[in-house]
Amino acid sequence: MVSVVQVREANNTDADALFGMARSLATSTRVDRTVFDRVLTTMLTDDRQLLLVALVEGASERVGYLHGLVHPAFHANGTVAWVEELWVDAEHRRAGVARSMMEQFEGWA
Secondary structure, eight states: OOOEEEEEEOOGGGHHHHHHHHHHHOSSSOOOHHHHHHHHHHHHHOTTEEEEEEEETTOOOEEEEEEEEEEEEGGGTEEEEEEEEEEEOGGGTTTTHHHHHHHHHHHHO
16 A cells, blocks of 8 residues: 655646646647646646645655646635546555545645
């Protein structure tokens, strides 16, 4: 069983790993690197969005990411939080990686 030792906010040093993970998640479109870089900048600078990466014990390898955001909604009489993307490497699934990212997102939201 994999132990998650760190879930942290993503930064620009995560770009290559995030690009690879995003390409694995996308099934209906091809992720374009130029567009990806532009969107990544927006995600990292918009305080209504949170981008997390997960790393596992003894490795600097990123094995998952979560992109979530908050926005106003009429039906909620205020702000709601939404997870837009959640991806975990197949070898690390069912080991608590997604749960750890979700817990950090919920705390942020």
